[in-house]
Amino acid sequence: MSSLTIRNLRKSFGSVEVLKGINIEARTGEFIALVGPSGCGKSTLLAMIAGLETVTEGEIRIGDRLVNSVAPKDRDIAMVFQSYALYPTMTVRENITFGMESRGVPKPQREEAVKRVAALLQIEPLLGRKPGQLSGGQRQRVAMGRALVRDPKLFLFDEPLSNLDAKLRVDMRTEIKKLHHRVGKTTVYVTHDQVEAMTLASRIAVMHQGQVQQFDEPQAVYDRPANMFVAGFMGSPAMNFIPAKLTTGPDGKPAVSFKATGGTAVLSLQDGISPGAAGRDVILGVRPEHIFRYSPELKAAKKSIASIDAPVEMVEPTGAETIGLMRFGDLEVTGRFDPDEAPRMGETITLGIDMSHACLFDPTTRNLI
Amino acid sequence: MSTTAADAARVPGPASPGPSWRERLTRIAPILVLAPSLAASFIYVFVFTIWTLYISLSNSSLLPSYGFVGLDNYASLWSNRRWNIAYSNLFLFSAFYIVGAMAIGLLLAILIDQKVRGEAAWRTIFLYPLAVSFIVTGTVWSWLYNPVDGIQMLVRSLGWTNFNFALASDRNTAIYAIIITGIWQSSGFAMALFLAGLRSVDPDLVKAAQIDGASTFRTYRRVILPVIAPIFLAVAVVQIQFAIKTFDLVAALTRGGPGISTTFPAIYVYDLMFQRGQIGEGAAAAIMMLAALAVVLVPYSFFVVWRHRRESHHG
Numbered sequence: 003m004s005s006l007t008i009r010n011l012r013k014s015f016g017s018v019e020v021l022k023g024i025n026i027e028a029r030t031g032e033f034i035a036l037v038g039p040s041g042c043g044k045s046t047l048l049a050m051i052a053g054l055e056t057v058t059e060g061e062i063r064i065g066d067r068l069v070n071s072v073a074p075k076d077r078d079i080a081m082v083f084q085s086y087a088l089y090p091t092m093t094v095r096e097n098i099t100f101g102m103e104s105r106g107v108p109k110p111q112r113e114e115a116v117k118r119v120a121a122l123l124q125i126e127p128l129l130g131r132k133p134g135q136l137s138g139g140q141r142q143r144v145a146m147g148r149a150l151v152r153d154p155k156l157f158l159f160d161e162p163l164s165n166l167d168a169k170l171r172v173d174m175r176t177e178i179k180k181l182h183h184r185v186g187k188t189t190v191y192v193t194h195d196q197v198e199a200m201t202l203a204s205r206i207a208v209m210h211q212g213q214v215q216q217f218d219e220p221q222a223v224y225d226r227p228a229n230m231f232v233a234g235f236m237g238s239p240a241m242n243f244i245p246a247k248l249t250t251g252p253d254g255k256p257a258v259s260f261k262a263t264g265g266t267a268v269l270s271l272q273d274g275i276s277p278g279a280a281g282r283d284v285i286l287g288v289r290p291e292h293i294f295r296y297s298p299e300l301k302a303a304k305k306s307i308a309s310i311d312a313p314v315e316m317v318e319p320t321g322a323e324t325i326g327l328m329r330f331g332d333l334e335v336t337g338r339f340d341p342d343e344a345p346r347m348g349e350t351i352t353l354g355i356d357m358s359h360a361c362l363f364d365p366t367t368r369n370l371i
Numbered sequence: 372m373s374t375t376a377a378d379a380a381r382v383p384g385p386a387s388p389g390p391s392w393r394e395r396l397t398r399i400a401p402i403l404v405l406a407p408s409l410a411a412s413f414i415y416v417f418v419f420t421i422w423t424l425y426i427s428l429s430n431s432s433l434l435p436s437y438g439f440v441g442l443d444n445y446a447s448l449w450s451n452r453r454w455n456i457a458y459s460n461l462f463l464f465s466a467f468y469i470v471g472a473m474a475i476g477l478l479l480a481i482l483i484d485q486k487v488r489g490e491a492a493w494r495t496i497f498l499y500p501l502a503v504s505f506i507v508t509g510t511v512w513s514w515l516y517n518p519v520d521g522i523q524m525l526v527r528s529l530g531w532t533n534f535n536f537a538l539a540s541d542r543n544t545a546i547y548a549i550i551i552t553g554i555w556q557s558s559g560f561a562m563a564l565f566l567a568g569l570r571s572v573d574p575d576l577v578k579a580a581q582i583d584g585a586s587t588f589r590t591y592r593r594v595i596l597p598v599i600a601p602i603f604l605a606v607a608v609v610q611i612q613f614a615i616k617t618f619d620l621v622a623a624l625t626r627g628g629p630g631i632s633t634t635f636p637a638i639y640v641y642d643l644m645f646q647r648g649q650i651g652e653g654a655a656a657a658i659m660m661l662a663a664l665a666v667v668l669v670p671y672s673f674f675v676v677w678r679h680r681r682e683s684h685h686g
């Protein structure tokens with residue numbers, strides 16, 4: 003049973019095609035995150051689901067109903083805007099009840115609903131105030147309240163946390179997650195913050211240039227990115243891309259070789275990977291957390307660890323971890339180190355690379371092999 | 372003497388002779404530039420108002436003189452039927468003119484805001500009357516209202532031979548002719564301000580209202596218009612001072628006639644002061660006009676101050 007189905011959806015503004023055949027399906031109760039860089043069409047897609055933009059081609063179904071030309075108010079959705087879009091001249095209470103009032107819900111019922119939502123979001127003391135007298139976080143809550151009071155089939159969020167400061171953003175993120183657990187409504191959540199997407203979503207749709215690059219569970223998107231765009235977009239610091247060639251390692255198993263500082267490095271691939279004939283050009287993708295200081299004990303514990311020597315060019319401590327920049331031939335490679343065993347600038351370090359998490363991409367199609 | 376080093380550093384040496392002439396100039400330039408207009412406003416507003424007030428209490432006739440006569444001029448003013456008509460005309464005209472111009476201006480602004488084609492052209496058309504002086508407007512409309520060669524004659528020549536349109540030549544309706552002309556002249560101005568206001572409203576608000584299931588009418592009434600409420604006040608205040616000063620429009624359109632039916636305070640003041648040589652009573656009439664304006668503007672400025680206080684109070 004799916005509560006939102008988007009099939010082959012296209013959108014053009016004049017001659018510019020902004021969405022180029024989107025396919026997304028959300029099961030009932032699922033939390034879908036739409037992520038992507040600025041201008042990739044996330045807001046446009048959300049507005050089309052809401053009925054605020056017309057559909058150029060394709061279909062949108064909410065439940066079993068085709069809603070392509072249904073008015074926003076009849077779609078049974080609720081939306082939280084990036085700007086919150088609270089009605090500035092109304093009190094918080096009026097903001098929350100305006101929708102019910104427009105639909106002719108009788109007053110006692112409206113009062114009941116306001117009470118329920120205000121308690122849920124702990125905004126009872128704010129009900130008599132105007133939005134202008136609220137802090138950013140409070141406004142955010144009220145905007146959520148206005149959406150929650152409707153009890154719709156589908157929740158739409160357009161970057162609801164991007165106007166908050168970093169700390170509040172983390173708090174509200176947790177709160178949204180709890181809220182979703184409690185309410186259990188199908189949700190589509192737009193963000194360009196990949197951490198938000200990873201923490202909240204049951205599935206993530208990564209968008210780029212009007213297309214869905216990958217639509218999968220967060221861990222799958224992170225571990226097995228469908229292409230180099232997704233690999234580079236998800237994760238911070240970004241995945242390292244190392245141009246390499248397939249060869250056969252000293253143990254006779256498939257390996258990759260590339261030019262490192264002071265010679266050619268040959269790293270054996272994880273068992274069971276058969277990426278193609280030797281000599282083929284590939285791009286090796288390694289996340290910074292899979293690059294660390296090598297030690298024989300680690301190697302003994304995990305066979306998939308390969309080692310390589312590299313000079314350290316730069317060290318950036320962040321507190322919890324230390325980011326190191328190492329030189330591999332003409333490439334710079336990022337690694338994340340425990341502060342206790344962080345490299346020093348200028349040192350030549352022996353790095354361990356966990357090849358069990360390495361990804362290989364085709365240099366021409368840029369897709370995962 | 373542990374602080375000597377710090378003290379020495381603070382005392383300017385001979386090498387740094389205070390602020391340079393350039394800095395001094397930058398500091399006094401705004402004062403220099405603003406001083407003439409401040410002085411002029413002060414003289415024109417306060418000095419002349421007080422002078423007029425004084426004249427209104429004096430026995431001035433053809434020339435100002437300073438014999439004090441108390442409220443005699445006011446008594447004689449209010450005993451004159453023409454002044455009473457003028458004063459009530461002022462209120463009738465102001466009410467209809469302001470409400471009418473704002474209503475039509477708002478309607479036009481909302482219509483143009485519906486993303487009509489050729490918006491710039493419509494805006495220019497509706498704003499055009501504002502570029503025409505009241506004298507020209509008055510003259511042109513006096514032709515239109517003229518029964519012999521105006522609208523009446525046009526419609527009659529099209530075949531409706533007993534069509535009657537002589538608003539301006541009937542003493543009971545002439546004031547409405549002036550009101551209509553005034554509205555024609557300034558609803559474009561109201562439209563321009565309202566349109567700017569409508570355009571400044573966050574489009575997300577409209578979308579939120581759409582999702583909330585509000586009709587277009589309800590969205591305007593409950594969401595958009597309340598947001599631009601300050602513009603209503605601004606438009607009203609500008610229109611009120613137009614209305615109270617009304618002189619040239621009437622002078623060109625009806626010259627206060629037929630009879631005395633469209634006399635306005637400004638015309639009356641002009642007559643007393645420059646035609647009949649009764650400067651004292653003219654000044655009294657002018658002060659009454661000021662009072663009419665104050666009735667509206669004083670509460671308005673209190674309201675503005677109050678709102679400002681309340682907002683800064685809540686932060």
Ligand SMILES: Nc1ncnc2c1ncn2[C@@H]1O[C@H](COP(=O)(O)OP(=O)(O)OP(=O)(O)O)[C@@H](O)[C@H]1O
Binds near residue numbers: 038039044194
């Ligand atoms: N009304 C419109 N007319 C023309 N082009 C538009 C319109 N709305 C959006 N676009 C274009 O569509 C593209 C996608 O816009 P959209 O707002 O969906 O991006 P987004 O992914 O939400 O970006 P952001 O993260 O910055 O919010 C952009 O290139 C934008 O310029």
Ligand SMILES: [Mg+2]
Binds near residue numbers: 044045046
């Ligand atoms: Mg957006």
